[in-house]
Amino acid sequence: MQPTPDILAAFEAAKGFMPVDEGLALYAAARDAGRLGLPLLEVGTYCGRSTILLADAAREGGTVAVTVDHHRGSEEQQPGWEYHDPSVVDDDPGVGRMDTLPTFRRTLYKAGLEDHVIAVVGRSPQVxxxxxxxxxxxxxxxxxxxxxxxxDYEGWAPHVAPGGLLVIHDVFPDPADGGQAPYRVYLRALASGAFTEVSVTRSLRVLRRTGLGN
Structure with missing residues (x-):
């Protein structure tokens, strides 16, 4: 099942990097996992593009989406790097650092999904x-x-319930296509014996917890 036209339009209008086909695969996974009635959690909120899809799936499943981010931007989003966006820098001269939290909140408000998301502002390992x-x-x-x-994998994979899903983005087996850290996490999850691959959509991998271990 696909999101409604309104939700899809909100996703496409939101600031972020996830392409539509990968977003639809994430939405399908979230709808699947939502049947467990447990929270759906993402690590890496940025401005809320993917959060829209998780929140809508959580609403349909009668649960909630939790999104964890310090909102200061990842390494490649800092000044001088490829994915830096000056529009999400705090313009207070006493701060001058990236702050994606206000944009994220506007994203959820415009999508009508504020009531279906718990936003945790903090560093993933600490949370x-x-x-x-x-x-x-x-x-x-x-x-x-x-x-x-x-x-992120070590901190959160142990919390995936039996039958639940682990989804990893930006998995590039070929180093020419992108960084290798998410790919190594993906291989680690498969090697653990705890997860079995469900689907592949370009750089998005969906794995299901079918065994013990992490």
Whole structure:
């Protein structure tokens, strides 16, 4: 099932990097995982483009989407890097750092989804340490270094409930196509014996927890 035209339009209008086909695959995974009645969590909010899809799926499943981000931008979004966007820099001269939180809040408001999202502002490993609940879905789309992607996997994969889904974005087997940290996390998940691949849509991988381990 696809999102309604209004939700799809809100997704396409939102600031972010996820293409439509990968977004639709994420939405399908979220609808699937929503049947468990457990929260759907993403690591890496940015401005809320993918959050729209998770929130709508959570609404349909009678649960909630949780999104975790420090909102200061990942490595490749800092000044001088390819994905830097000056429009999401705090213009207070005493700050001058990236701050995607206001844009994210506007994104949710315009999509009519504020009531279906819990936004956690903090660094993923710190939040994961205090998180206690099982999750129907974990979507890893935060920092793309080995340090950050690895920490996201280690912190959140153990919380995926049996039958739940682990979704990893920007998985590029060929180094010419992109960074390798998410790909290494993907391989690690498969090698753990805890997850089985469900689908592949370009750089988006969907895995289901079918076993023990992390």
């Amino acid at each position: 994961a340490k205090v998180w206690q609940a099982q999750l129907g879905l974990v979507f890893i789309d935060g920092g793309h270094t080995d340090e950050h992607a690895g920490a």
